[in-house]
Amino acid sequence: MKAVGLYEYLPAEDENSLQNVTVERPTPKPHDIIVHVKAVSLNPVDTKIRAPKDGKEEEPKILGWDAAGVVVETGSDVTLFKEGDEVYYAGSVGRQGANSEYHAVDERIAAKKPSSLDFAEAAAMPLTAITAWEGMFDRLGIAQAAEKNEGKSILIIGAAGGVGSIALQLAAQAGLHVIGTASRKETTDWAREMGADTIINHHDDFRPQLEQEGIHEVDYIFCLNATDTHWDKMADVVKPQGMICSIVETGEKLDLGLLKQKSAGFIWEFMFTRALFETEDMIEQHRLLEEVSSRLDAGTLKTTITERRRGLDAAVFREAHQKLESGTMIGKLVIEFTE
Ligand SMILES: NC(=O)c1ccc[n+]([C@@H]2O[C@H](COP(=O)([O-])OP(=O)(O)OC[C@H]3O[C@@H](n4cnc5c(N)ncnc54)[C@H](OP(=O)(O)O)[C@@H]3O)[C@@H](O)[C@H]2O)c1
Known part of the structure; x- marks a missing residue:
């Protein structure tokens, strides 16, 4: 599958910082859902991990911890979702991110996408x-x-x-x-x-x-x-x-x-704590995202999307990283993968 990944930790202006790569589509662990990713939003966690430092990756490291998409496969123990469900989630910084065609995420930290929002508007929300x-x-x-x-x-x-x-x-x-x-x-x-x-x-x-x-x-x-x-x-x-x-x-x-x-x-507060340590109450993130989804559908919360880009393409991501690193973001920047 297509993805945007990194091998080296370089400034976003450098063409090699984020690259178009081809990787294996993930297979689900028992609690995982496999999501066909439709949109992701950028967060400072992406730019902080990509930021220049020593070290090289043998396999591409894939960033992206805010996504919305459609479930295409479920692990053996999954009970909360089925194929075809539209979901939104942040995922875990301990695993590959979602800047790829397909992505594996634990069902206990994902939730139903707000039905009144498009994928981009929904992808703006989970991590924040x-x-x-x-x-x-x-x-x-x-x-x-x-x-x-x-x-x-x-x-x-x-x-x-x-x-x-x-x-x-x-x-x-x-x-x-x-x-x-x-x-x-x-x-x-x-x-x-x-x-x-x-x-x-x-x-x-x-x-x-x-x-x-x-x-x-x-x-x-x-x-x-x-x-x-x-x-x-x-x-x-x-x-x-x-x-x-x-x-x-x-x-x-x-x-x-x-x-x-x-x-x-x-x-x-570190929003990856529950997922990183698989705490006993990790499903609370599913619950709170469901509640946020309901409030977004009821109109009592508004999506915070302010900027849209298009394309699962490294050049699009490099530009978006530079925008975020300027420290002047208002609301959220989202990248849609759909043509
Ligand atoms: N622990 C966690 O779980 C967690 C989760 C999410 C984010 N974070 C971290 O939280 C930070 C904010 O994330 P974000 O997504 O909200 O970032 P962001 O969207 O990039 O924040 C941009 C805003 O920061 C304001 N700002 C710039 N310099 C500031 C300063 N010295 N003091 C106060 N505000 C300032 C700017 O306001 P003006 O233009 O008006 O100055 C701008 O509106 C990042 O460091 C991120 O890594 C941590």
Whole structure:
């Protein structure tokens, strides 16, 4: 089958960074479904894995951890799906990605594609929806029922990006006062459209900007960018007994001591944890994606797709990687494979 893969870790501008390759179509493990991939969306995980470093692959490494497509084969233990079902999922970073004609994914981390969306609109959603859902509801412990969040607030740092765009919508639905950060007019407008009540600039101090809006502290902080840069500012504005969750690795050690006086908490979210460790509750990702699918069909959530490309072709992927690496993405970039 056709795929886009890499042998070496090179800048996206280099023609050899991502190449058109031919590989064996995968065979299913007992819990796997084989999906004919119709569209994938790009995430920073793709560019971070592709980024220049030593090492060579003997077999092409295939990126792509956000996909929508049609089930064409099922493993011996599969109970959730059958051939012909339309699905969407992020998959596992511990396995090959979905930038290929066919892809194997564990049924417990896949879900029914929203029927009101096309494949591209659906492919924009899974990885970021899982991250936002797990980060806010599972890690920060935010209640989903709006009546339980009266008077509570969340600060979402990097609000107009892929994860932020769905996190804003979920937070607004949960009844929180939603403060997003954005540094440009376009991202500010987009963040408001996605559900932010208040916008502040992530390049400036948080406290004076919040005070100006009459906000003295925030119950929850969801950090989606530059954790080290924002750490002191987050510790400053988190409410006593509040919680901070970050999804972005740090270059430096974080001073947890800054949270002691406030008895505030810090927790990581990594959306591949359940799949990588095959945790007992791994099927929760199937459930949450089903719920997101229902909300997208009901119109209470909107797809975050903003850019479309076409073609299972290395040149298309190389250009898309450069766009993502510019750090200026608004919403999600999707590549459709259908002609
Ligand atoms: N742990 C996990 O499971 C997980 C899952 C998904 C993503 N991630 C990581 O989370 C990060 C965000 O992912 P994404 O898909 O949302 O990225 P993205 O779409 O590329 O984010 C782009 C946004 O980042 C904002 N931004 C740029 N510099 C910033 C800064 N210094 N502080 C705050 N915001 C800044 C930009 O806003 P302005 O243009 O307004 O400045 C832009 O809208 C990436 O590092 C990714 O690897 C982790």
